[in-house]
Amino acid sequence: MMTFEGLGIDARLIQATDELGYVNPTPIQEQAIPVLLSGTTDFVGLAQTGTGKTAAFGLPLLQLISEESKHPQALIVCPTRELCMQIVKEIELFKKHMRGLHVVAVYGGASITMQIRDLRRGVQIVVATPGRLIDLIERKAIDLEQIKYVVLDEADEMLNMGFRDDIEFILKNTPKRESTWLFSATMPPEVRQVSKRYMKTPVEITVGKANTGNKNIDHQYYVCSSQHRYETLKRIIDFNPGMYGIIFTRTKLDAQGIAEKLTREGYDIDALHGDLSQGQRDAVMGQFRDKTLQLLIATDVAARGIDVKEITHVINFELPDDVEVYTHRSGRTGRAGSQGISMSIVHSREIFKLRQIEKMVQQPFHKLDIPSGKDVCRKQFFYFMDKLLQTDVSHGDYETYLPMLAEKFADVSKEEVLKRVVATEFDRFLKYYENASDLNARTETRVRERTTYDRGDQRVDRNDGRTRDTRGREFSGGDGNYARLFVNLGTKDGFYKASFLQFILDMSELKKESLGRIDMKEMNSWIEIDKSVADKMVKSVDGKTFKGRRIRMNDANSRG
């Protein structure tokens, strides 16, 4: 087994890693550290969060930097404030025995004056979000003249968030840069371009497979009908009483709505979304970190950069359109060697999407049955019993009360006491789940057996006459009153279902009621529409332009 010493890490840092309980380097550390310690080699590390990449660049940086010089020598740029703070926290731990080294975090949403003051005290390592860093450069509050090492952490996230210009600006304004280290979970073309333009023949290392999920994560999914999504979520939460998890939604309205509903029903949950002030966001994150909140519900944007250890579950309330988003979401769990579960609640019509993600992640997704009410009660029951047995009673002055208790319960049997204890805890579940219905969608097996997905045909059979569209109307199956139209616009064009619906309705001046289901993919979509108005829709949309591109719409079933 490789050791940190064997990788060339010096004694003061090893003392720190020992104290942190790091026994052996992780694979990314093993591969990156010897390269980075040279100080002059550019480096690209394709690694997910949770692989130990902060130490992979943090340890070599600390070793390379001169404690005597009080100028910034290393710049770590990362996408979010949370990640910024996280990195500083880890570096502080690593540099515990290097008193002369100082590190500071600069990020948006906090007082710039304070950060300028911190910078003036003399720091060697600056950890920054791109926007705030540019602010500081423009105010001449940070000196990049002596920067030798630039680390771009979560480069794909930064580029996704539109920080490309800022990153290029930063790279152009570090004239003494001796090496650039780029870390990214994925390698989209934009990241590749940055590395090509600003790095000299970088050593490239991939830990696991780029674009694939972490092996410590078990991918599971539940199939329900769309009107049962919320109930399914609740049932999954109830079935996993020890869960400490993040639920992802596509919209902030969903995040807010579900958080409110679940809070009303007694769950410890709060939402993280773009409308929160920095103070509110910090408060929510603080509560989640110290586990006052069992659950956090967040949109993808709001959850960027969150790094909380020990997350047991990630729940996709809906599947994201993009496989990379799925990878980011699921990567919040199963960190640093621990096991995690990424669950998705899918509608039978979304299974084709799930299969696509599964293919990209290159790991099997396991279908689980949505637990029945009885299953939930049983699970809660066992959980409670275990908790009861493990309750620490060594601290309280229970002995004083024992005689009193004994007297009070003199005529009640042990079984009776147990029943009552359980009843006080369980009434809520028993009552709630007494008549709980089966939430598993019944169409799933038939849908999976069909091979029509590859042709872009996601029609669901009406095998039991129950399949309904999202507004609760019975779904025609495409062979009744609906025509199915193909359009060459999709999520890549910036549309979500609602905005897309509005867009085509505005264009065709048709009523919402004439539409059936809409299936959106990245590049194309399929729309169900009343046959009587399908022609009108095609005539008003086909041939129009969107962002300079010609829109093509035609009847999907009559396409060559």
Ligand code: AMP
């Ligand atoms: P990161 O990829 O930097 O987000 O690291 C994920 C977690 O792994 C952090 O909590 C680190 O403290 C932990 N970690 C990093 N390196 C090691 C190691 N060699 N052994 C054990 N834990 C580690």
